[in-house]
Amino acid sequence: MKKLLHVLFAPGFFTNASVGHAVLVGAVVAIISGVVGVFVVIRGQSYLGHALGDFGATGASATFLFGLATLWGFLGAGVISGAGSDVLGHGHRRRGRDVTTGVIHALVMGIGALLLYFDTTMTNVTGAPETILFGSIFVFDPSLVPVVVVLGVLTLLFLLILYRPLLLSSLDADLAKARGIPVRWVSFFFMCCMAMAVAQSSLVIGALLSTALLIGPAATAVRLTKRTSLAMVWSATIGIAATWLGILLAYDSYDWPPVGRGWPVSFFVTSLILLFYLVSRFRLRHPLTVARETQTESRRKEAIRHEYSVERHS
Amino acid sequence: MSTVWNAILSPGMFSESFMINTWISGTIVAVISGIIGFFVVLRGSAFVAHALPKGGFAGAAGAALLGVNTVIGLALFSVGGALSIGWLSRRGRHDVVTALILTFLLGTGDLFLNLHDVYAPEIYSLLFGEVLGVSGVEIVDTAVLGILCVAALVILYRPLMLASVMSEGAEARGIRVRQIEMCFLVIVGLATAITVPIVGALLTFSLMIAPAAAASYVTHHPMRAVGMSVAIAVVTVWISILVSYDTGLPVGFFVAAIATAAYGLARGWRNLRSRGRLSARDRQKLSEQTS
Numbered sequence: 001m002k003k004l005l006h007v008l009f010a011p012g013f014f015t016n017a018s019v020g021h022a023v024l025v026g027a028v029v030a031i032i033s034g035v036v037g038v039f040v041v042i043r044g045q046s047y048l049g050h051a052l053g054d055f056g057a058t059g060a061s062a063t064f065l066f067g068l069a070t071l072w073g074f075l076g077a078g079v080i081s082g083a084g085s086d087v088l089g090h091g092h093r094r095r096g097r098d099v100t101t102g103v104i105h106a107l108v109m110g111i112g113a114l115l116l117y118f119d120t121t122m123t124n125v126t127g128a129p130e131t132i133l134f135g136s137i138f139v140f141d142p143s144l145v146p147v148v149v150v151l152g153v154l155t156l157l158f159l160l161i162l163y164r165p166l167l168l169s170s171l172d173a174d175l176a177k178a179r180g181i182p183v184r185w186v187s188f189f190f191m192c193c194m195a196m197a198v199a200q201s202s203l204v205i206g207a208l209l210s211t212a213l214l215i216g217p218a219a220t221a222v223r224l225t226k227r228t229s230l231a232m233v234w235s236a237t238i239g240i241a242a243t244w245l246g247i248l249l250a251y252d253s254y255d256w257p258p259v260g261r262g263w264p265v266s267f268f269v270t271s272l273i274l275l276f277y278l279v280s281r282f283r284l285r286h287p288l289t290v291a292r293e294t295q296t297e298s299r300r301k302e303a304i305r306h307e308y309s310v311e312r313h314s
Numbered sequence: 315m316s317t318v319w320n321a322i323l324s325p326g327m328f329s330e331s332f333m334i335n336t337w338i339s340g341t342i343v344a345v346i347s348g349i350i351g352f353f354v355v356l357r358g359s360a361f362v363a364h365a366l367p368k369g370g371f372a373g374a375a376g377a378a379l380l381g382v383n384t385v386i387g388l389a390l391f392s393v394g395g396a397l398s399i400g401w402l403s404r405r406g407r408h409d410v411v412t413a414l415i416l417t418f419l420l421g422t423g424d425l426f427l428n429l430h431d432v433y434a435p436e437i438y439s440l441l442f443g444e445v446l447g448v449s450g451v452e453i454v455d456t457a458v459l460g461i462l463c464v465a466a467l468v469i470l471y472r473p474l475m476l477a478s479v480m481s482e483g484a485e486a487r488g489i490r491v492r493q494i495e496m497c498f499l500v501i502v503g504l505a506t507a508i509t510v511p512i513v514g515a516l517l518t519f520s521l522m523i524a525p526a527a528a529a530s531y532v533t534h535h536p537m538r539a540v541g542m543s544v545a546i547a548v549v550t551v552w553i554s555i556l557v558s559y560d561t562g563l564p565v566g567f568f569v570a571a572i573a574t575a576a577y578g579l580a581r582g583w584r585n586l587r588s589r590g591r592l593s594a595r596d597r598q599k600l601s602e603q604t605s
Contacts, residue, residue: 041410044407044409045409046361046409046410046412046413047360047361047364047409047412047413049413050361050364050413050416051364096358097358098358098359098360098361098409099355099358099360099523099527100527101360102360102361102363102364102519102523102524102527103523103524103527103573103574103577104574105360105364105519105523106516106519106520106523106524106570106573106574107520107524107570107571107573107574109516109519109520109566109570110516110520110566110567110568110569110570110571110574111567111570111571113516113564113566113567113570114563114564114566114567117563117564117567208417208420208421208424209417211413211416211417212413212414212417212418212421214413215410215413215414215417216413216414216417219410219413219414261428261429262428263425263428263429264421264424264425264428266420266421266424267421267422267424267425267428268421269421270417270418270420270421270422271418271421271422273414273417273418274414274415274417274418277414281402
């Protein structure tokens with residue numbers, strides 16, 4: 001019995017301080033990313049969600065250079081460039097919006113390349129690109145934990161206030177406009193929400209995992225249920241499950257070949273998230289499920305519309 | 315006067331053999347990216363154009379781990395990524411799937427780098443690009459594969475245009491939209507594998523999006539837009555190589571900045587023109603009302 005436990009949880013897993021931190025922070029990040037992610041997926045803004053991480057990385061390179069706290073680089077660059085994409089992409093359909101995001105993304109990454117060049121030539125920090133790109137959940141400043149938690153709670157509160165107008169304007173912008181919802185501002189504020197969520201997650205777990213946790217669990221959850229609120233719960237749960245399992249596997253992998261090196265958490269988490277998504281796409285095809293699936297998309301819209309009108313009239 | 319010219323065109327810019335290779339390969343990459351970029355912008359697949367070069371980087375890391383030629387790993391991962399995005403996408407929407415595949419590829423890339431344990435600058439240069447230092451053999455490979463990609467696009471031109479602009483109409487005409495999309499994604503993946511080792515993931519991406527997006531504001535005619543996009547991409551690359559050689563700063567920054575400037579100019583020009591047209595129409599209306 002004990003042997004089995006040791007195989008599952010390598011000795012020291014529950015007592016290790018950095019694992020404890022990682023488990024806590026991972027859960028916080030997974031919840032926030034999961035909740036915000038549902039809207040990102042519904043609105044079809046996955047690309048902006050990913051680009052925000054890169055915007056933040058450029059900001060981080062800038063703060064690296066000036067010696068400021070990385071958090072402000074992530075947040076500032078995220079909000080500024082995100083606002084740029086939001087304003088420039090306005091009035092375009094989804095295709096055009098992704099193209100304008102792409103133009104800004106390339107520009108910001110170009111600036112990032114310049115800053116990284118300065119970082120590596122002037123400050124003599126060799127690991128800068130690796131840290132900014134991948135990050136690691138095991139290596140971060142514990143003093144950031146309260147900042148991350150506060151930022152996360154703020155993001156969720158913000159989203160709660162936005163919830164209803166955002167839902168309707170994501171679903172049917174014309175209807176939302178007719179009801180007097182300021183669709184442009186709602187879209188802008190949601191972008192800020194996204195920027196905050198991405199900033200705090202890329203700060204602690206790296207830009208790579210930030211995208212994975214924002215999009216993957218939400219995309220899976222949206223396939224499981226047609227209710228938006230329920231999808232948020234599912235999405236957070238899936239995110240937490242993937243993160244914790246990933247941390248556990250990464251901890252265990254210290255005993256795997258090559259011994260003593262350990263495999264990165266990001267590899268496990270991204271693989272698990274892709275696996276969950278694939279399972280939700282290709283789960284056992286019962287004839288009933290197939291019939292239901294073909295209707296899900298239209299039914300979800302219907303359900304959201306209904307949900308909204310009920311809330312509105314009550 | 316001659317000192318100014320010497321400052322701009324530093325000695326050796328056109329005579330050093332490695333610089334000549336740089337000029338040639340930069341131009342080839344710009345032409346390929348400009349042509350493919352037109353379709354990328356038309357279809358709004360900017361995310362894919364970003365994800366495939368970046369994801370291919372993981373393949374290069376894997377190849378370095380196994381001691382194989384990095385280009386093979388790169389090609390394997392970018393074409394594989396393109397195939398899986400095409401396979402998993404539904405009804406022409408692939409942003410979610412792209413994000414998932416991209417993060418998965420980067421995750422494996424992180425694993426490869428981790429297992430390799432050597433800080434590999436040449437792998438990072440794949441990300442941010444290093445135009446200087448391309449060998450003659452590489453140029454020939456690039457040119458041949460690039461011509462293949464462009465030829466494939468020429469063959470696909472009509473069905474791809476139809477499928478991109480009006481997918482339902484294309485289906486009604488018996489065009490297999492899914493297969494066409496798949497072919498297009500594979501072409502983007504292949505082009506990525508050719509251009510990334512030369513100019514890096516960032517440059518490939520910048521050259522695929524901004525010049526073509528700028529062209530789309532200037533003209534609606536497809537052939538003219540392709541030509542325009544190629545022209546902007548080539549000029550961007552030339553200026554960037556020149557400035558980068560003079561200043562010693564990374565090329566990636568200049569390419570991104572100049573291409574974005576071209577986009578901004580084109581968009582501003584279009585705005586001004588449409589505003590001018592509107593006011594002319596208004597004036598006409600006004601005169602009709604008063605008469």
